Amino acid sequence: MSDDTEVLAPETERDDDAYTLERKAVAAILYAVDINDREKLIELMEPLHAADIADMLEQINAFDRMRLIKLYGKEFDGEILTELDESIREEVIGLLTPEVLADAVRELDSDDVVDLIEDLEQPQQDAILEALEDSDRVAVQQSMTYPEYSAGRLMQREVVMAPEHWNVGEAIDFLRDSDNLPDHFYHIVLVDPRLRPVGNVALGKLMAARREVMLTSLMEETFHVIPVTRYDGDVAYAFNQYHLISAPVVDENDRLIGVITIDDAMAVLDEEHEEDILRLAGVGESSLSDSVFETTKQRFPWLAVNLVTAVMASLVIAQFEDAITTVVALAVLMPIVASMGGNAGTQSLTVAVRALATKDLTGANVFRVIRREVMVGLINGLAFALVMGIVGIVWFGSPALGYVIASAMVINMVVAGLAGTVIPVVLEKVGVDPALASGAFVTTVTDVVGFFAFLGLAVLVLL
Amino acid sequence: MSDDTEVLAPETERDDDAYTLERKAVAAILYAVDINDREKLIELMEPLHAADIADMLEQINAFDRMRLIKLYGKEFDGEILTELDESIREEVIGLLTPEVLADAVRELDSDDVVDLIEDLEQPQQDAILEALEDSDRVAVQQSMTYPEYSAGRLMQREVVMAPEHWNVGEAIDFLRDSDNLPDHFYHIVLVDPRLRPVGNVALGKLMAARREVMLTSLMEETFHVIPVTRYDGDVAYAFNQYHLISAPVVDENDRLIGVITIDDAMAVLDEEHEEDILRLAGVGESSLSDSVFETTKQRFPWLAVNLVTAVMASLVIAQFEDAITTVVALAVLMPIVASMGGNAGTQSLTVAVRALATKDLTGANVFRVIRREVMVGLINGLAFALVMGIVGIVWFGSPALGYVIASAMVINMVVAGLAGTVIPVVLEKVGVDPALASGAFVTTVTDVVGFFAFLGLAVLVLL
Numbered sequence: 001m002s003d004d005t006e007v008l009a010p011e012t013e014r015d016d017d018a019y020t021l022e023r024k025a026v027a028a029i030l031y032a033v034d035i036n037d038r039e040k041l042i043e044l045m046e047p048l049h050a051a052d053i054a055d056m057l058e059q060i061n062a063f064d065r066m067r068l069i070k071l072y073g074k075e076f077d078g079e080i081l082t083e084l085d086e087s088i089r090e091e092v093i094g095l096l097t098p099e100v101l102a103d104a105v106r107e108l109d110s111d112d113v114v115d116l117i118e119d120l121e122q123p124q125q126d127a128i129l130e131a132l133e134d135s136d137r138v139a140v141q142q143s144m145t146y147p148e149y150s151a152g153r154l155m156q157r158e159v160v161m162a163p164e165h166w167n168v169g170e171a172i173d174f175l176r177d178s179d180n181l182p183d184h185f186y187h188i189v190l191v192d193p194r195l196r197p198v199g200n201v202a203l204g205k206l207m208a209a210r211r212e213v214m215l216t217s218l219m220e221e222t223f224h225v226i227p228v229t230r231y232d233g234d235v236a237y238a239f240n241q242y243h244l245i246s247a248p249v250v251d252e253n254d255r256l257i258g259v260i261t262i263d264d265a266m267a268v269l270d271e272e273h274e275e276d277i278l279r280l281a282g283v284g285e286s287s288l289s290d291s292v293f294e295t296t297k298q299r300f301p302w303l304a305v306n307l308v309t310a311v312m313a314s315l316v317i318a319q320f321e322d323a324i325t326t327v328v329a330l331a332v333l334m335p336i337v338a339s340m341g342g343n344a345g346t347q348s349l350t351v352a353v354r355a356l357a358t359k360d361l362t363g364a365n366v367f368r369v370i371r372r373e374v375m376v377g378l379i380n381g382l383a384f385a386l387v388m389g390i391v392g393i394v395w396f397g398s399p400a401l402g403y404v405i406a407s408a409m410v411i412n413m414v415v416a417g418l419a420g421t422v423i424p425v426v427l428e429k430v431g432v433d434p435a436l437a438s439g440a441f442v443t444t445v446t447d448v449v450g451f452f453a454f455l456g457l458a459v460l461v462l463l
Numbered sequence: 464m465s466d467d468t469e470v471l472a473p474e475t476e477r478d479d480d481a482y483t484l485e486r487k488a489v490a491a492i493l494y495a496v497d498i499n500d501r502e503k504l505i506e507l508m509e510p511l512h513a514a515d516i517a518d519m520l521e522q523i524n525a526f527d528r529m530r531l532i533k534l535y536g537k538e539f540d541g542e543i544l545t546e547l548d549e550s551i552r553e554e555v556i557g558l559l560t561p562e563v564l565a566d567a568v569r570e571l572d573s574d575d576v577v578d579l580i581e582d583l584e585q586p587q588q589d590a591i592l593e594a595l596e597d598s599d600r601v602a603v604q605q606s607m608t609y610p611e612y613s614a615g616r617l618m619q620r621e622v623v624m625a626p627e628h629w630n631v632g633e634a635i636d637f638l639r640d641s642d643n644l645p646d647h648f649y650h651i652v653l654v655d656p657r658l659r660p661v662g663n664v665a666l667g668k669l670m671a672a673r674r675e676v677m678l679t680s681l682m683e684e685t686f687h688v689i690p691v692t693r694y695d696g697d698v699a700y701a702f703n704q705y706h707l708i709s710a711p712v713v714d715e716n717d718r719l720i721g722v723i724t725i726d727d728a729m730a731v732l733d734e735e736h737e738e739d740i741l742r743l744a745g746v747g748e749s750s751l752s753d754s755v756f757e758t759t760k761q762r763f764p765w766l767a768v769n770l771v772t773a774v775m776a777s778l779v780i781a782q783f784e785d786a787i788t789t790v791v792a793l794a795v796l797m798p799i800v801a802s803m804g805g806n807a808g809t810q811s812l813t814v815a816v817r818a819l820a821t822k823d824l825t826g827a828n829v830f831r832v833i834r835r836e837v838m839v840g841l842i843n844g845l846a847f848a849l850v851m852g853i854v855g856i857v858w859f860g861s862p863a864l865g866y867v868i869a870s871a872m873v874i875n876m877v878v879a880g881l882a883g884t885v886i887p888v889v890l891e892k893v894g895v896d897p898a899l900a901s902g903a904f905v906t907t908v909t910d911v912v913g914f915f916a917f918l919g920l921a922v923l924v925l926l
Binding site for chain 1: 519703705746762763
């Protein structure tokens, strides 16, 4: 934005406590649990949204959680379960009596029940399925036959559809006469006689139009049909890219079988981002409420990979033991080159991994991006080479040492830019998640090249 | 999910090319540009969504971009501009003739124009404002008086509202009679006589109800009112947390002045995530289409911080020059301890930064999380201490060296867990973005502690 408007604009209200559960409210709830006051507890919980109750249950300890749920009893709402983190969900379901659990899940839409049970163990799955009415159970079981992470798991089966030859009046009369409309819907899906979706009509458009207007003349410009087996991350991408609000889902014969709405897509987008961030840091799937044991297990593999990387770097150093004994300054300075390369490589790879995820890095621009990253590595390398060259001369009084570290810096940062881009692109090509694996490869390259370039040049120049 | 369903479920269709622009399509378009065939170009571009055209413009080089835009001429759609990456947007606006630009922006909603011009330089801003009709210009200028990143910038000013005492019939007649309804709306906002919003009625509910039903009896259970100065990240959080589709925006007197819809919130959520990922990697705001110069400038500060960190680590090593000269194996092994600590610290800090962003890490559980991270560091530290102890003994034949590296490993990984959690929490408390600054602090701690613990213990035990 321009400076003028910046001066005019008042401060944004960036209240960090907006939407954070108040500590006082939590304390009051826990006090009601302490004194076993069920009425007070219900009164305090009543204004809270299910998502906030779920957050609170995640944040208090297991003992308080158990006492709270026991005291809360049959007030427990099914929506709280769907909002709960997976790691806590099983525990909470185990705390509910069969009657409370049955009541809770019976309130839910079929897609929420699917979301709820897909990660549960068989006995808990069965308990929930048994609690459902027959028609709901069939719907849930049907959804569960679609692959995990597919559009089929994400869609709701309740669809509002109309024949493509209807006019507005016919559609409105039909809606008014149906007594089983979904809780939330934003479009009427127009279908041909073989139930294939041909377009979406927004409810707002329908309300504003005269009764005799044909539905086909009101269809949305942007219309996307989603195959039931499509990966849910791609579904979320389409919603985000094309600003969709809802989209019809079709089976292998292109027949309409469900609809996905933007709130489901938003949840998937959120999860995908979360996964990418955690994977880039070498933390698989994880949650704040995981136990010490689970967390240790999740973190271990990446640390083990890193150990192998670090040992490989050590093997490079070991080749130069004599040089280090002769010029101990080499040991002092060598981590700098490796560290700078590692950081520059991480910068490049993060940009590349994100651009791959958002489909911004493609065959059309990959060579231009690689060239850019190498140039950036070269320029920043030269800048830091100058700095470190001077440090080398001033600190150790050796122009030759300054020259060695400066050259190694340039080499390693160019390599970092190259490896940071090429490695994720190649991993994506061969079908490995670049967010998960790039870090280890890039660090190995920058460590090995960093130590080898620095110590190797030192042997050539200094000894 | 259980094993049974896993066996039943077929493969998810994870087609990496879903929604990626086909290389062939791009090649055909560029060929039409090459042979200067305007009709062919228009024919090829016609089926593409504005978002896809924007992606293509970002991916081709600047020369092709210029020729394409010149040839495409007055077909250029305003929506393409809003979809373009900021770094390319200015360039593209510069390429459009004043008439094409005027036509393009006149098609847009006021909130899209705001989004478009807020990052432009004053002359381009003025050119676009001049192209607008008077009423639109006033709306845009009004929105620009709200702070950047506020709900005011995000909202659309076109609101569909109704008095709270109306019934369904009155609302439907009103909608049918208005000829200026927004393109997309999902709720009717009920307001009291002082224009303060009291509830949302979903269009679907309205359509299904009988004419004499009171609107107040159809209000949504979840209803959130957003102050106009609220930070847009908090708005996005509320949409995600409470599964909102649209929410009314109010001024300082609680009067309804606009509405924010989920697609805007989704875009903000996406940007926030992107920023967090890039900041964690020390790459400020950046885009794939930034120039070499801009990219170099963005990456430099974080690398400079890292250089300071690395030099501090070197100063620690320099204190132990004599020890390294005596036992050169120390130089070989010392990067391992620092590297493992750095990685463990990055794992902890990433989890903490994410949990702070999603408001899952609060005063209620911070001590439990710190305890968990320290325990995880201890257990993983012991595991890797065992491995490295053995490596030390086998590689260098020195049990004492094995003991030193094992102890340093445990110390550094416990410190990593502690620093990785405490540093982001403290940064957040003092108002610094933990995603941006945690990395440098945590790495400094693990480097310094890693080298100091390893070399210090070595002096005590080995010399």
